[in-house]
Amino acid sequence: MVLIVNSRKAVKLISAFDVYSMMLKKNTGMNKSKLVVFLLVCCMIVIISSCKKKEPKVQPSNTSAITLVIKAKYGTQSFALNSPNIDTAGRYLTMSALQFYLSHINLIKTDNTTVSFDSVAIVDFSDTTTLSITANIAPGSFTGISFGCGLDSIQNMNNANDTSWHFPNPYSYLWQMYWDMFSAYRFEVMEGKWAPTSTSNMPYPLIYHIGTNAASRQTKLNKSFSVCCNTPYTLTLYLDVQQIFSNSTTGEYINIVTEPETASGSADNPAIMTTFADNFSKAFTF
Numbered sequence: 001m002v003l004i005v006n007s008r009k010a011v012k013l014i015s016a017f018d019v020y021s022m023m024l025k026k027n028t029g030m031n032k033s034k035l036v037v038f039l040l041v042c043c044m045i046v047i048i049s050s051c052k053k054k055e056p057k058v059q060p061s062n063t064s065a066i067t068l069v070i071k072a073k074y075g076t077q078s079f080a081l082n083s084p085n086i087d088t089a090g091r092y093l094t095m096s097a098l099q100f101y102l103s104h105i106n107l108i109k110t111d112n113t114t115v116s117f118d119s120v121a122i123v124d125f126s127d128t129t130t131l132s133i134t135a136n137i138a139p140g141s142f143t144g145i146s147f148g149c150g151l152d153s154i155q156n157m158n159n160a161n162d163t164s165w166h167f168p169n170p171y172s173y174l175w176q177m178y179w180d181m182f183s184a185y186r187f188e189v190m191e192g193k194w195a196p197t198s199t200s201n202m203p204y205p206l207i208y209h210i211g212t213n214a215a216s217r218q219t220k221l222n223k224s225f226s227v228c229c230n231t232p233y234t235l236t237l238y239l240d241v242q243q244i245f246s247n248s249t250t251g252e253y254i255n256i257v258t259e260p261e262t263a264s265g266s267a268d269n270p271a272i273m274t275t276f277a278d279n280f281s282k283a284f285t286f
Contacts, residue, residue, distance in 0.1 A: 095192035150187030217281035
């Protein structure tokens with residue numbers, strides 16, 4: 001019988017057979033049935049080894065991680081919670097809270113189509129984990145970004161008391177952005193204090209809680225960039241808090257002396273809410 005083999009495992013089997021045959025010749029008294037058992041075991045090992053599946057090669061991802069970093073400033077001044085800023089009238093302002101929603105964040109391609117980046121995000125300047133958003137995006141060239149300031153009417157119907165919204169889900173009740181009395185969300189929350197001349201005593205409160213579907217706004221910003229070849233890319237989005245009070249684009253102005261707050265109940269002022277929502281949506285830059 002002529003046996004032609006290409007498998008290295010089969011060659012090893014033949015070598016084992018040769019060795020055993022030599023042993024058998026030297027010891028003619030050996031039981032030949034043992035040889036048969038030996039060969040069957042070797043065959044089984046070869047068959048099992050050859051049937052093992054090969055691990056597939058890991059293909060490189062065809063996406064790039066884009067990170068949107070959100071920062072705040074106050075005109076040409078740096079901004080941080082519980083740190084004072086000086087407005088154009090020389091008054092001192094200190095913010096203790098700054099929270100807001102961004103929704104339907106889309107990247108705009110050169111052909112004017114859009115790529116979804118995130119459906120909803122909560123930004124809270126007291127929690128650094130919320131100040132960046134990362135998504136894996138297919139290669140392409142982009143001309144800008146668009147997003148909603150606040151939530152759309154459908155998102156605003158979500159009930160924060162629903163136990164399915166586990167923290168840190170943006171809709172979670174623990175973000176304290178839900179208005180129980182209105183069964184809706186605050187879109188922007190900014191709280192602080194101000195003083196006419198000094199930070200030693202800041203007796204005047206600033207409270208702006210902006211919500212309801214009428215306060216939803218859209219923002220579009222131009223920014224040319226490309227992503228390719230699994231290379232990470234970072235976009236830094238700035239919110240200019242000074243522009244919330246006095247906006248150079250809308251021309252609208254919030255007087256902190258006569259318009260220091262708007263929220264629910266007797267302090268609610270729809271006119272301030274409208275100005276705040278308008279100015280807030282135009283306060284972003286790259």
